[in-house]
Amino acid sequence: MNINYTSNIIEIFFLLLSWGIVAYLAYRIQKKQTEKIKVWKIFVIIYIGLFCFSFNYTVDTELIRIPLLPLGVWILYFIWRKDQTKWEKYRRFAWLGFWSNLIFLTLGTVAMFVYPVMYANDNPSTFISKLDDPTILSIYMNVEEVELDEQNFLATLAKMKPAHIYSDKWYREAFEGYENPDKQERFPYLLEGAKGKWGSGVNSAIYIEKDGKGIYVATSKGHYYFRSEVSLLVGEKNE
Numbered sequence: 001m002n003i004n005y006t007s008n009i010i011e012i013f014f015l016l017l018s019w020g021i022v023a024y025l026a027y028r029i030q031k032k033q034t035e036k037i038k039v040w041k042i043f044v045i046i047y048i049g050l051f052c053f054s055f056n057y058t059v060d061t062e063l064i065r066i067p068l069l070p071l072g073v074w075i076l077y078f079i080w081r082k083d084q085t086k087w088e089k090y091r092r093f094a095w096l097g098f099w100s101n102l103i104f105l106t107l108g109t110v111a112m113f114v115y116p117v118m119y120a121n122d123n124p125s126t127f128i129s130k131l132d133d134p135t136i137l138s139i140y141m142n143v144e145e146v147e148l149d150e151q152n153f154l155a156t157l158a159k160m161k162p163a164h165i166y167s168d169k170w171y172r173e174a175f176e177g178y179e180n181p182d183k184q185e186r187f188p189y190l191l192e193g194a195k196g197k198w199g200s201g202v203n204s205a206i207y208i209e210k211d212g213k214g215i216y217v218a219t220s221k222g223h224y225y226f227r228s229e230v231s232l233l234v235g236e237k238n239e
Contacts, residue, residue: 008201049097
């Protein structure tokens with residue numbers, strides 16, 4: 001399992017659960033052995049056993065690794081191939097390391113399905129659930145100075161709906177008229193001080209549309225656009 005997208009509570013929980021299962025299985029193996037092995041040695045053997053040749057593919061920006069060949073087990077066998085007594089003592093822990101890859105894969109896949117249920121991409125509160133000294137920055141010249149309507153912001157945000165992103169159209173608007181001094185930017189404001197839902201691990205840039213009724217959310221995993229019927233801003237054109 002990879003923890004990226006800034007560590008989120010779902011992935012951390014399933015990662016700890018995976019290691020808990022591995023630790024329990026290691027305890028069961030050691031309990032059956034007559035000659036006990038030191039815990040740190042067990043950890044090192046399992047960790048080396050994790051190394052493997054794998055088949056990698058991506059699902060919705062998540063890297064999935066399917067273990068194929070037990071590289072770590074081969075390394076440990078090469079080390080102890082002339083001492084069968086030691087190999088027999090450590091062998092099961094080495095293989096536990098390799099098969100632990102499947103535990104991480106299985107629970108990591110479960111985490112992938114659980115995460116969007118708790119932190120839906122079509123819900124703006126996933127990306128903005130708390131304001132911490134919010135500031136509106138004008139990131140282009142010749143735009144009106146505005147302020148955030150803090151009193152009604154979160155209530156308005158809760159009513160916002162996902163809207164279609166016109167990627168090609170907005171790209172042309174942004175770059176074809178770049179040298180035009182009268183050009184009107186679609187998202188001229190950047191919201192700072194907004195925090196995502198607790199545990200989501202989301203780091204996002206929040207852009208506000210020039211009419212104050214739309215927000216464009218840019219994250220490492222995707223871009224999202226939401227619209228409301230009323231403005232999120234306070235200014236001459238937004239009052």
